[in-house]
Amino acid sequence: MAVSGRAGATRPTATGSFEGSTVFSYVWPTTIDPWEVGFDHDSGILALAVTSHPDFDDTPLFDESRDGDRANDGGEWHMHWVVLGPDEACGLGALKVQDIPEGAAPRLPRTWPGVPILIDSPGWQPMLDRETVEVRVPFDDISVVRGANFDGVTAGLRINASAHAPLLCVTDVFKVASGDLSLPGQVND
Template sequence: MKYIIMLTLMFLSITVGACEESQDINPDDQNLLIRSVQVTNLERFGINVWEIEVEGAAGASVPTAAGQLDGAPVLGYVFPTNLRPTDVGFSSTEGIVAMALTAHPDFDDTPLWDENNDQVYDNDGVEWHAHWVVLVEDERVDGGLAVKQFDASDPEVLLPPTNPGMPMYMDSPGFQVVTDGAFIRVIVPMYRMNNQSSFSYDGVTAYMQVNTSLSDKPMLGVYEVYSVASGDLSLPYQVSKE
C-alpha cells in the first residue's frame, strides 16, 4: 500500500509536458493519450490479457534512434500494479511491479526472442515487446521514477532466467504483444505470474531513457509521463473475469 501512496504523490509532483530529453515525441500525440485500460482474466485459457486503448493508433509512434546505447530513447505503454516482485520471478524487494510494453530502436534487450521473425535475435528492439520491471522513486529524473538497480555481485538478487543481463530488476519474458488500431495488448500466461488474477493496476504512457555514462542519473529513468488512465496513478482498476 505504501508504494501506491508513493506513486500517487510522485504523480502529483510530475509536470506532464515536453522535456528536452524526449526528442521529437509530441506530448499531445493521440497515439499516447490513454482512453481506457483493462486487464481481463480468461480462466479457461489460463491467461491474463492486458490492454491499453488510446485516442489514436496504439504503437504507431516510436522514438527516433539516438545512434548509441547511452541516451537511447525508450517509449512505453506501462501497467503499474500492486503485484509482488516474487509473483513475476524476482527476489523479494521494495518497489512497484509493472508490465511495460516498450519500443527502442537503438538496442535489443530480448536476446531470447525474435520479434520480427527474421532469424536474427538482436535487431528488433524497435518492435513492441514486454518487460516486467520494478519501479522505484528517483528524483534525479523529471518523471520521478526509474527501474530499480542492484549490485551485480549481490547474491541475494534473483531474476528470472529470461532477464536481459542488465543490473536492474527487469525481465524479458517474451509475451505476445499485439497492436490493433487503438489497442495495444499483451497476453500473459497465468503460471508466469504466480497464477495471480486479482490485483490492482493503472495505465501510463511514458518516455524513458538509457544512461550508461552519468553517475547522477539512473540506468533507465522515466523522464516524461504523457498520459495516466486514472489521472492520479492511484491504481484503481481491478482485473475483470470472463
C-alpha cells in the same frame, strides 16, 4: 489499454547510441509483488511494460521480427516486466527501473536479459490494434491477478548518458488512465 490515436504508431527516433537513447512505453503499474514473476519480495512497483527502443535489443532469447537475428529487435514493440522505484537522480519525484548494484545478487527471472536492472523479457507478444494495446500474461496462480490492482500509463524513458545508475529513468509521463496513478483497475479473467 485503450489509447487515443493509433496504438504503436509513434516510436522513438534512433540515435545510433545506447547511451542517452529513448524508450517509448505503454506501462501497467500493479500491486502484484515482484516475487510472483521472479524478483525479490517487495523490491519495488511491479509493472508490465510494452516498449519500443530502436537503439538496443533487450530480448536476447527472442526474435520478434522473425528475421533470424535475435539482436536487432529493440524497435519492435515487445513486452517486459520491470520493477520501478523512486530516484531523485531521475528528477523530482521521478521513477526508474531499479538498478542492480555491482556485486549484488538479487533473485531474477529465468528470462532476465542480463542487463543491470530489474527487468524480465519473457517473450509474450503484445497486440497493438487500432486504439488498443493488449498483452495476455499467464499466471500459475490466478488469485495473484484477481487480488491485484493496476493503472495504465503512456511514458517515455531514457538511458542515462553515462550508461550508469540510474540506468533507465522515466523522463516523460504522457498520460495516466486514472489521472492520479491510484491503480484503480482490476484484471478481467
